[in-house]
Amino acid sequence: MIPISILDLVRITQGSNARTALDNARDLARHAEQLGYSRFWMAEHHNMIGIASAATAVAIAHVAAGTSTIRVGAGGIMLPNHAPLVIAEQFGTLASLFPGRIDLGLGRAPGTDQITTRALRRDPASAESFPQDVLELQAFLSPATAGQSIVAVPGAGTEVPLWILGSSTFGARLAAELGLPYAFASHFAPDSLEAALQFYRAQFKPSAQQAVPHAMVGVNIIAAETDAEARRLATTQQMSFTDMFRGARGLSKPPIDDIDTYWSQSEKAQASHMLAYSIVGSMETVRAGMERLISITGADELMVVSDVFDHPSRLRSYEIIAEIARGMERPR
Incomplete structure (x- = not known):
């Protein structure tokens, strides 16, 4: 797993x-x-x-x-x-x-x-x-x-146990130098993910806490019974990002049927860039997305954000993700 x-x-x-x-x-x-x-x-x-x-x-x-x-x-x-x-x-x-x-x-x-x-x-x-x-x-x-x-x-x-968190190569450099596990915030800052992980692994120095590098990758995953339902649930997070761009942070909003009625084209472009590694869909879609992400990053662990408005639906999302993970091998 x-x-x-x-x-x-x-x-x-x-x-x-x-x-x-x-x-x-x-x-x-x-x-x-x-x-x-x-x-x-x-x-x-x-x-x-x-x-x-x-x-x-x-x-x-x-x-x-x-x-x-x-x-x-x-x-x-x-x-x-x-x-x-x-x-x-x-x-x-x-x-x-x-x-x-x-x-x-x-x-x-x-x-x-x-x-x-x-x-x-x-x-x-x-x-x-x-x-x-x-x-x-x-x-x-x-x-x-x-x-x-x-x-x-x-x-x-x-x-x-200490972890270094980061969204750039600065954190990767520090985690490698101190011999600490490293978590990359690609759930909202995707740009330097691959470069940071490559640097961390190449420069890692063993420490009393951590003998070998351990890279955790943050990722937004929203899973549901169908792709359509998962995409609808994901509009809650998309609205949160849009509100952040507008300087109007507020309470989490229930999902809507058509996100294009909420954001402008420029806001859509900004949010889509920040959410570039997001995985949204049914069990089959999410499995393929998780396999692709692990293949790209060689992540030792995934830190999952499932930002869903309704608590039962959020629990179900994490249930589906766990079921998928149980059938996936650790990276080598």
């Missing part, structure tokens, strides 16, 4: 609220655990009224408490928004509560707009220190040494 995981956007849909979104995430994680998914991640986004995972560590605790075996984590924490010590304490706490089940993916983007970046007290130049911040965080999660003046409590000695 090709390893598959879930990146849940914790969408707040029209007619619901943040509590419903968080409870749906927990319910999805329970199903994912039963279906054989490897991990369930949520991301740090701020000032977005349609996403409920801004307090990512708290959301992870909610999901982890409702599951038993699946790994739960951040995909990711935007490290320049935080002091590494604080993240070590937060994820050390999670690791203490849910030992052996917590992942920590790290990104260097702000995860929001410029106004909110200022509200976070984030210095725009702080992204430049991202590599040093990763090393500092890694040190705080390592066993404390004699005479160490600052210790993350809890955190020290938990050695929470």
Whole structure:
């Protein structure tokens, strides 16, 4: 079976609220655990009224408490928004509560707009220190040494596995240098996927955490009983991208019959480019798309986003994807 995981956007849909979104995430994680998914991640986004995972560590605790075996984590924490010590304490706490089940993916983007970046007290130049911040965080999660003046409590000695997230070769370069697993965000930034993975594998240096490179590829997959139904479900995500281009982010909208009535030709071109690796369709269509993506990338793992408005339909999408994955071999 090709390893598959879930990146849940914790969408707040029209007619619901943040509590419903968080409870749906927990319910999805329970199903994912039963279906054989490897991990369930949520991301740090701020000032977005349609996403409920801004307090990512708290959301992870909610999901982890409702599951038993699946790994739960951040995909990711935007490290320049935080002091590494604080993240070590937060994820050390999670690791203490849910030992052996917590992942920590790290990104260097702000995860929001410029106004909110200022509200976070984030210095725009702080992204430049991202590599040093990763090393500092890694040190705080390592066993404390004699005479160490600052210790993350809890955190020290938990050695929470770190991942580098990226949408360019910068993240690939850092992950390779530090010997960490790498996750590429091709579910919204497809342009550098193949180049980044090639660089990561070629330059990878083994580390105490990771002996060999491990590349995870983010991909939008929406599966349904028929191609037509899957395409209709996919209009929810297409409208979200269109609204983002318009600067009008809002709650997740129910699917519509004809997306061409919603977006302009230029918006369609923008969204289609960002969603270039998306796979939408019936079981047969999705299987062919997953096989093609794995053939192109040699992905060691797929991180699936199935951004579907209706929760039961979303569960069904992930069921179909898991059934397909069980019949697929790991890449060699």
